[in-house]
Amino acid sequence: MTYKTFKINTSSKDKAASVLMIYTGGTLGMVYDNRSKSLVPFDFEQILVNVPEMERLSFELTILALPEAIDSSNIKPTHWVELAQIIRDNFTEYDAFVVLHGTDTMAYTASALSFLLENLSKPVILTGAQLPIGIARTDARENLITALEIASAQIDGRPIIPEVAIYFNSFLLRGNRAKKKESSQFNAFRSENYPNLAEVGVTIEYNHPYIKPFRPDLSLALHDNLDENVVILKLFPGINEKIVHNILNIEGLKGVVMETFGAGNTMTDEWFLNELKAANDRGIVIFNVSQCDGGKVLQGHYQTSSKLSKIGVVSGSDITTEAAITKMMYLFGRETNHEKVKFLLEQPICGEMTV
Numbered sequence: 053m054t055y056k057t058f059k060i061n062t063s064s065k066d067k068a069a070s071v072l073m074i075y076t077g078g079t080l081g082m083v084y085d086n087r088s089k090s091l092v093p094f095d096f097e098q099i100l101v102n103v104p105e106m107e108r109l110s111f112e113l114t115i116l117a118l119p120e121a122i123d124s125s126n127i128k129p130t131h132w133v134e135l136a137q138i139i140r141d142n143f144t145e146y147d148a149f150v151v152l153h154g155t156d157t158m159a160y161t162a163s164a165l166s167f168l169l170e171n172l173s174k175p176v177i178l179t180g181a182q183l184p185i186g187i188a189r190t191d192a193r194e195n196l197i198t199a200l201e202i203a204s205a206q207i208d209g210r211p212i213i214p215e216v217a218i219y220f221n222s223f224l225l226r227g228n229r230a231k232k233k234e235s236s237q238f239n240a241f242r243s244e245n246y247p248n249l250a251e252v253g254v255t256i257e258y259n260h261p262y263i264k265p266f267r268p269d270l271s272l273a274l275h276d277n278l279d280e281n282v283v284i285l286k287l288f289p290g291i292n293e294k295i296v297h298n299i300l301n302i303e304g305l306k307g308v309v310m311e312t313f314g315a316g317n318t319m320t321d322e323w324f325l326n327e328l329k330a331a332n333d334r335g336i337v338i339f340n341v342s343q344c345d346g347g348k349v350l351q352g353h354y355q356t357s358s359k360l361s362k363i364g365v366v367s368g369s370d371i372t373t374e375a376a377i378t379k380m381m382y383l384f385g386r387e388t389n390h391e392k393v394k395f396l397l398e399q400p401i402c403g404e405m406t407v
């Protein structure tokens with residue numbers, strides 16, 4: 053597929069970094085349409101009208117807009133593969149990538165990209181906005197300009213952030229550790245179980261010990277297969293046998309992210325444990341992720357989780373649900389042996405969990 057790209061006439065000097073900004077849609081790219089009296093995506097080639105500050109940037113900037121701007125609630129694994137392919141195809145030409153994306157599913161996209169782009173050694177910074185760029189009080193301008201600054205930031209010719217991250221409202225978060233936590237205020241994203249990669253005020257303070265090491269010796273490997281035969285099963289007091297049975301017996305199901313209580317606890321009813329065991333014995337992989345955003349799963353810490361490891365349930369430690377479900381899609385996309393998938397689920401692959 054060939055994409056339409058256009059260059060912004062920035063004040064870049066010789067040897068300045070080059071950034072490719074990929075526009076996918078979301079609230080950020082919207083303006084108020086007087087005729088329809090609603091928010092509509094604007095022609096991204098008009099970006100300079102809304103963010104004239106871009107002309108003052110000191111690096112090269114090229115924009116690629118996907119053929120159709122989408123609300124990120126409509127994002128699909130095929131879009132994640134498309135984004136990863138665009139990054140791979142342009143990897144040698146650009147020093148860094150910024151992805152403009154709706155906030156609703158940004159944490160899923162960031163997680164998926166972190167798995168699909170193995171051995172990534174350049175910045176891929178996702179950002180978006182809570183208010184459209186065409187609104188005077190918008191947060192889009194600051195998020196966009198700072199995400200670009202962070203993407204282009206280098207020390208001695210090396211990128212400072214050689215990984216997938218989300219920049220939003222003064223904080224840079226590891227992409228596969230972030231969660232959308234707020235739908236009205238500007239502080240939409242947080243990462244409870246991993247420190248911020250940078251905090252932005254008058255200066256940008258990078259948290260170097262927590263940023264993925266730069267490894268240019270490893271070459272980028274693209275994974276382009278995601279398996280969608282997975283489900284999220286959120287437990288709640290009162291969930292009944294029929295519901296659990298039917299979910300675990302969905303035709304073709306390969307993996308379940310089971311959102312459990314607290315430190316990974318579940319009901320201990322015999323029917324429930326029998327359903328989990330039967331599913332595990334049928335080859336379905338069950339990944340235990342906590343409903344709490346902070347803290348981790350400790351299978352066996354309470355009596356209410358002590359049988360899970362014996363059944364074969366895999367502990368998700370401190371992984372987010374967004375990273376867990378995309379990790380499962382990625383692993384089932386590359387492995388057929390479910391024991392291998394279980395083994396790999398338990399290991400951090402690209403900083404998505406701490407064990």
Ligand code: ASP
Pocket residue numbers: 077078079080122123124125153154155156157180181182
């Ligand atoms: N529904 C929008 C989206 O995720 C919300 C946003 O961009 O903030 O695309």
